[in-house]
Amino acid sequence: MLENAVIMVIIIMVINIVYVSLSTLRVILTLKGRRYVAATIGTFEIVIYTLGLGLVLDNLNEIQNLIAYGLGYGLGVVIGSMIEEKLALGYITVNVVSSNPDITFTKQLREKGYGGVTSWYAYGMDGDRLSMQILSPEKI
Known part of the structure; x- marks a missing residue:
């Protein structure tokens, strides 16, 4: 039982990190006028978002999932900004x-x-x- 809970927390965090990082890149690319690349990223972004949110909403009684979702979001902001710095799109x-x-x-x-x-x-x-x-x- 504990293994499944830990795996679920890790999956939710990774999904949200990827989602928010993609969101950051999509916004930057949109502002740079790269609308088709941004739209492609947006397609993957929303699929990942829906999967992560679905996992949390299906298990609202598990507080660790909600915490993992929040932590994943925060880490996604940090990682997304680090990716943008490496790509130097600005x-x-x-x-x-x-x-x-x-x-x-x-x-x-x-x-x-x-x-x-x-x-x-x-x-x-x-x-x-x-x-x-x-x-x-x-x-x-």
Whole structure:
């Protein structure tokens, strides 16, 4: 009896970890405009979700299953964000302050593919500066 309870808890946790990790990836891919990949992941995601929730709802008298479901969800959030970091599907913003206030530097950055370059002149302790905010893919 105890073996079955432990196996059920493990199954529920693994199902929810996979479900929430897929959910995280699906949202990120949707925001990146990869709708077909996101839809494919969403198909698997909902099947897994239904299986996990069904196991918990069929055994509501077993509190450990509900706890496993919650823990699996939380772990899925952590693991999903770790997967996203490894895949580097997002963008980062880099702030740069140059002691050379030559505005042509921003043009050179744009020519190298950094389209999201915003620049402005600034004044620092030792004189004029060029301040830039550069939007870049996480994976370069």
